[in-house]
Amino acid sequence: MSDSRFVELEFRELPTDTMRERADEFFREMSRRRSVRDFSDRPVPREIVELAVRTAGTAPSGAHKQPWHFVLVGDADLKRRIRDAAEIEERESYERRMPPAWLEDLEPLGTDWHKPFLTTCPWLVVVFSQVWGAGAPPADKRKHYYVQESVGIAVGMLLAALHQSGLASLTHTPSPMTFLQRVLDRPPNERAYMLVATGYPAEGCRVPNLRRKPLEDLLTVR
Numbered sequence: 001m002s003d004s005r006f007v008e009l010e011f012r013e014l015p016t017d018t019m020r021e022r023a024d025e026f027f028r029e030m031s032r033r034r035s036v037r038d039f040s041d042r043p044v045p046r047e048i049v050e051l052a053v054r055t056a057g058t059a060p061s062g063a064h065k066q067p068w069h070f071v072l073v074g075d076a077d078l079k080r081r082i083r084d085a086a087e088i089e090e091r092e093s094y095e096r097r098m099p100p101a102w103l104e105d106l107e108p109l110g111t112d113w114h115k116p117f118l119t120t121c122p123w124l125v126v127v128f129s130q131v132w133g134a135g136a137p138p139a140d141k142r143k144h145y146y147v148q149e150s151v152g153i154a155v156g157m158l159l160a161a162l163h164q165s166g167l168a169s170l171t172h173t174p175s176p177m178t179f180l181q182r183v184l185d186r187p188p189n190e191r192a193y194m195l196v197a198t199g200y201p202a203e204g205c206r207v208p209n210l211r212r213k214p215l216e217d218l219l220t221v222r
Helices: 016-031 046-056 076-097 100-109 147-164 178-183
Strands: 068-073 123-130 168-172 190-199
Touching: 016 147, 046 068, 046 123, 046 147, 068 076, 068 147, 076 123, 076 178, 123 147, 123 178, 147 168, 147 190, 178 190
Parallel strands: none
Antiparallel strands: 068 123, 123 190, 168 190
């Protein structure tokens, strides 16, 4: 008797040369991905971003609890409320909370507490982690496992999917982010994890001249 809890794996084995070509092509494409802070206000079809979110939802998660929820924000008034609240926290961080060493590390990136991209870009994807099962009564909070790790993987897949679809993106984590739960009216089992701005880069957009670690600095083979 077959076990209905399992289905046959859909796996497509590829020739080694094809594997190498695809791996190299994906690396070269992703190496062009950059965080963008200067967005165009050109509209982006919602279904493009929705497909990226669906891709993020294929990420592995602890005990397959899928402890994430994505809120897609395109409403101008709501984006303004998010920006206003974020800039209050960011100004406090830049002017009072961040130690000098942190500010020094940020200086080459040219960032400050002003966050115009939050209202310029067509879409904000606000990622929430779910610390226990959605809809569970307080007396029956079904625990989720490895929440931070699971949501982090999903966000990585979201960024890759957005880039592959031809969009630019920026991760933003104002601290604290509790205002996002309030502004977006999220339930008590959710915590704001990250905000991802996405859209087309502005014409003539420039990004910091950064160097990524070479393979020998990020890989050890034993």
